[in-house]
Amino acid sequence: xxxxxxxxxxxxxxxxxxxxxxxxxxxxxxxxxxxxxxxxxxxxxxxxxxxxxxxxxxxxxxxxxxxxxxxxxxxxxxxxxxxxxxxxxxxxxxxxxxxxxxxxxxxxxxxxxxxxxxxxxxxxxxxxxxxxxxxxxxxxxxxxxxxxxxxxxxxxxxxxxxxxxxxxxxxxxxxx
Amino acid sequence: xxxxxxxxxxxxxxxxxxxxxxxxxxxxxxxxxxxxxxxxxxxxxxxxxxxxxxxxxxxxxxxxxxxxxxxxxxxxxxxxxxxxxxxxxxxxxxxxxxxxxxxxxxxxxxxxxxxxxxxxxxxxxxxxxxxxxxxxxxxxxxxxxxxxxxxxxxxxxxxxxxxxxxxxxxxxxxxx
Numbered sequence: 001x002x003x004x005x006x007x008x009x010x011x012x013x014x015x016x017x018x019x020x021x022x023x024x025x026x027x028x029x030x031x032x033x034x035x036x037x038x039x040x041x042x043x044x045x046x047x048x049x050x051x052x053x054x055x056x057x058x059x060x061x062x063x064x065x066x067x068x069x070x071x072x073x074x075x076x077x078x079x080x081x082x083x084x085x086x087x088x089x090x091x092x093x094x095x096x097x098x099x100x101x102x103x104x105x106x107x108x109x110x111x112x113x114x115x116x117x118x119x120x121x122x123x124x125x126x127x128x129x130x131x132x133x134x135x136x137x138x139x140x141x142x143x144x145x146x147x148x149x150x151x152x153x154x155x156x157x158x159x160x161x162x163x164x165x166x167x168x169x170x171x172x173x174x175x176x
Numbered sequence: 177x178x179x180x181x182x183x184x185x186x187x188x189x190x191x192x193x194x195x196x197x198x199x200x201x202x203x204x205x206x207x208x209x210x211x212x213x214x215x216x217x218x219x220x221x222x223x224x225x226x227x228x229x230x231x232x233x234x235x236x237x238x239x240x241x242x243x244x245x246x247x248x249x250x251x252x253x254x255x256x257x258x259x260x261x262x263x264x265x266x267x268x269x270x271x272x273x274x275x276x277x278x279x280x281x282x283x284x285x286x287x288x289x290x291x292x293x294x295x296x297x298x299x300x301x302x303x304x305x306x307x308x309x310x311x312x313x314x315x316x317x318x319x320x321x322x323x324x325x326x327x328x329x330x331x332x333x334x335x336x337x338x339x340x341x342x343x344x345x346x347x348x349x350x351x352x
Contacts, residue, residue, distance in 0.1 A: 001236040001243060001314055012187050012195055014211045016289055019188055019195055024238060032312040034238045035190045037213055042288075060177040062200060062210045063291045064284060067177060075288075105329055107337045108240060109285025110292055112218075112251075113192055115239045117335070136208040138177055153281055159293070161283045161337040168344035175351035 001027055003034065016075065017116075039116035043086040044073035044162040046104065046169065047096060047123035053143035054170065056163065057093050060138065069142065069152065070160040073118070082119035090123055092132045093139055099125025104169060109161050118162055146170060177203055179210065192251065193292075215292035219262040220249035220338040222280065222345065223272060223299035229319035230346065232339065233269050236314065245318065245328065246336040249294070258295035266299055268308045269315055275301025280345065285337050294338055322346060 003024035012019040018038040023031050047055045054071070061068045074089035076082060086101050101121040108117055133139060144152070149167045152158040158167070179200035188195040194214040199207055223231045230247070237244045250265035252258060262277050277297040284293055309315060320328070325343045328334040334343070 001234075001316075002241075003236050003238050014197070015209070016211045017213075021190070022238065026312055027314050030312065033191070035192045036239050037193075037290075038239075039286075039289075058177075060179050061284070061287045062179050062198065063212050063214075063287060063289055064293065065178075068284075068287055070287065105335075105340065106332065107335055107340055108237070108244075109337045110215075110290060111237045111239060111244055111246065111336050113215075113239055114213075114286060114290065116286055117240065136202055136206065138203050140177075156282065159281075159283055160287050161285045161341070164281065164283055165337065165340055165344065168341065168348060171348055172344060172351065175348065 003032075006031060035113055037110075037114040037116075039114060040078055041076045041082070041117045041119070042073055043076065043082050043089060043119045043121065044071050044166070045086050045090045045101070045121050045123050046071055046166045047090060047094070047098065047126060049126070049143050051143070053145050054149055054167065055094055055096065056142050056144055057139040058142055059140070068160055069144075069158050070163045071166045073162060083121065086119070086121040086123075091129070092134070093137075094141055095129045095131035096123065096126045097129055098123035107161070107165065120162060120166065146174060179208075182207060211289055213286075213290040213292075215290060216254055217252045217258070217293045217295070218249055219252065219258050219265060219295045219297065220247050220342070221262050221266045221277070221297050221299050222247060222342045223266060223270070223274065223302060225302070225319050227319070229321050230325055230343065231270055231272065232318050232320055233315040234318055235316070244336055245320075245334050246339045247342045249338060259297065262295070262297040262299075267305070268310070269313075270317055271305040271307040272299065272302045273305055274299035283337070283341065296338060296342065322350060
């Protein structure tokens with residue numbers, strides 16, 4: 001089923017992603033074109049405050065021109081270990097330091113055209129501190145009870161894949 | 177928190193997505209650059225066979241050069257109603273026709289840079305038939321029990337966001 005690249009055109013080399021167009025050979029011997037977005041990958045962190053509520057951040061998402069409530073997350077630097085990135089992003093966006101980060105699972109959010117792999121960790125043993133946002137990052141910190149989180153999925157307020165997955169993961173644990 | 181576009185550059189106009197670069201004004205008065213992928217959106221379908229197993233398709237994903245097990249899905253045509261697209265894609269990829277498609281939730285898989293909104297439906301009242309694949313689509317049909325699906329997430333075989341969400345949604349229902 002493999003699609004081998006016959007021709008490769010680099011369309012764009014950006015800061016967050018590159019775009020390429022590949023002519024590929026198909027299993028039936030025909031060729032087709034694949035438009036591809038190459039991204040370094042990212043991490044996301046499931047973390048709970050002392051009350052057991054989920055730690056989230058609200059931020060403006062230019063791609064769909066809306067505020068979005070999401071679990072803390074960030075892009076991997078080239079060659080960076082995802083677990084180091086997870087600790088750094090949690091600290092930067094929420095101020096919390098974690099004693100341990102447990103790998104939950106990885107996912108691709110747009111597998112049809114995008115190489116971005118997101119590594120999800122659960123943070124354990126939190127210590128509160130000062131957050132350290134990047135210069136062009138504007139985030140509002142919040143926490144959500146499970147009932148509130150489920151309500152925000154049901155009413156279409158939470159629309160971020162990693163955050164829906166994190167809330168479902170949490171919900172499953174409470175039901176078991 | 178809104179980021180208003182001050183300057184907009186179209187980088188690429190493709191078949192699956194367009195790429196733009198925007199200079200935006202930030203809440204503190206500074207400006208920043210946002211690299212954006214614009215996509216028409218997609219649908220995905222949660223459907224079960226007569227044994228109660230999840231209907232999935234396995235296909236090659238060029239973006240990460242691997243086979244990927246995913247629930248049936250497809251891109252929206254411009255202006256197409258997502259529910260019509262869901263019925264069409266289910267039929268094309270699996271042969272099943274659905275009596276009813278119930279909206280589950282929508283998500284963005286890469287909210288940091290991509291406008292692709294995925295609409296998830298659950299198909300009810302299935303009738304088996306012939307699948308009708310596109311000329312450059314190569315899919316293998318499979319079904320998964322819940323235990324097998326959870327195992328394939330845990331061992332890193334299933335890495336597709338919509339499929340993880342669908343399996344967790346299913347898991348929650350069985351635990352309630």
